[in-house]
Amino acid sequence: MPNPASGFQGDPVALEFRGVGKSFGALAALEAIDLAIQKGERHGLIGANGAGKTTLFGIAAGALSQSAGEVRFLGQDLAGKRPFERVRMGMRRTFQSSNIVHELSVRDNVALSAVGITPARHSLGTAALKKARSQADDLLARVQLEARAGDLARELSHGEMRQLEIACALTGTPRLLLLDEPAAGLSVAERKRLRTVLAELDAGLTMVMIEHDMEFTMSVVSRVTLLHNGRIVTQGTSEEMARDPSVRAVYLGRQHDSGKHPQN
Ligand SMILES: Nc1ncnc2c1ncn2[C@@H]1O[C@H](COP(=O)(O)OP(=O)(O)OP(=O)(O)O)[C@@H](O)[C@H]1O
Ligand SMILES: [Mg+2]
Numbered sequence: 516m517p518n519p520a521s522g523f524q525g526d527p528v529a530l531e532f533r534g535v536g537k538s539f540g541a542l543a544a545l546e547a548i549d550l551a552i553q554k555g556e557r558h559g560l561i562g563a564n565g566a567g568k569t570t571l572f573g574i575a576a577g578a579l580s581q582s583a584g585e586v587r588f589l590g591q592d593l594a595g596k597r598p599f600e601r602v603r604m605g606m607r608r609t610f611q612s613s614n615i616v617h618e619l620s621v622r623d624n625v626a627l628s629a630v631g632i633t634p635a636r637h638s639l640g641t642a643a644l645k646k647a648r649s650q651a652d653d654l655l656a657r658v659q660l661e662a663r664a665g666d667l668a669r670e671l672s673h674g675e676m677r678q679l680e681i682a683c684a685l686t687g688t689p690r691l692l693l694l695d696e697p698a699a700g701l702s703v704a705e706r707k708r709l710r711t712v713l714a715e716l717d718a719g720l721t722m723v724m725i726e727h728d729m730e731f732t733m734s735v736v737s738r739v740t741l742l743h744n745g746r747i748v749t750q751g752t753s754e755e756m757a758r759d760p761s762v763r764a765v766y767l768g769r770q771h772d773s774g775k776h777p778q779n
Pocket of ligand 2: 611
């Protein structure tokens with residue numbers, strides 16, 4: 516018998532949206548979204564400003580409640596699951612705008628994230644903090660930031676800040692990473708480094724990445740979904756999508772838009 520708490524043993528789907536809709540007053544930000552992300556898949560979510568990408572992440576993470584439909588994670592319906600419960604199930608998220616504590620060290624930002632998701636966070640002792648810092652050092656090595664562990668977070672470059680956010684998201688036992696525009700504002704060299712960091716993460720980790728840089732997206736993910744005005748327009752492998760005229764139109768449109776991108 517499959518254990519309903521852990522999902523079907525052989526269930527290949529990590530995250531699934533079934534008929535998901537979201538209205539903000541009269542605005543339909545998302546409509547009838549059907550999307551299944553396989554376990555271990557690297558999936559890109561693309562689309563023009565206001566397409567509904569971040570809203571979809573907010574619904575998956577439980578920060579927003581959907582107006583219609585359901586979301587399933589590792590075989591479980593997420594209805595009624597609060598954001599921290601989803602985190603403990605292994606769903607981790609980075610944001611379009613940074614949520615790093617600038618006056619803490621790089622190491623302590625990751626340690627804080629590690630202790631923040633443990634049930635015993637209100638009764639932590641020195642040993643637990645030491646353990647969290649040691650876990651932080653391991654994660655900083657995974658994102659190529661170990662040399663900056665003792666520095667204040669505010670001293671990091673923009674690219675290093677993004678690497679730190681990923682280290683924070685890897686605390687606990689992540690099964691799914693939702694990355695909202697991780698490469699936004701990065702230099703060419705920083706993008707290259709981020710691409711390596713992402714490529715070297717555990718192959719079993721499922722990842723959904725919102726990104727506006729087409730080249731970066733295609734080099735990280737194997738499948739892509741294009742959203743437009745709250746609906747899925749098309750979906751396919753990175754190669755298929757790179758040739759798709761509707762995808763090209765979105766990116767050509769953005770070239771006229773550069774510099775006006777809101778940081779929400
Ligand atoms: N909390 C909110 N209240 C009202 N409207 C909202 C809210 N959040 C998002 N919206 C609206 O929903 C639509 C989708 O927004 P969303 O942030 O999901 O877009 P996005 O695809 O992430 O865009 P971007 O590329 O600019 O980040 C937009 O029209 C936005 O103005
Ligand atoms: Mg967004």
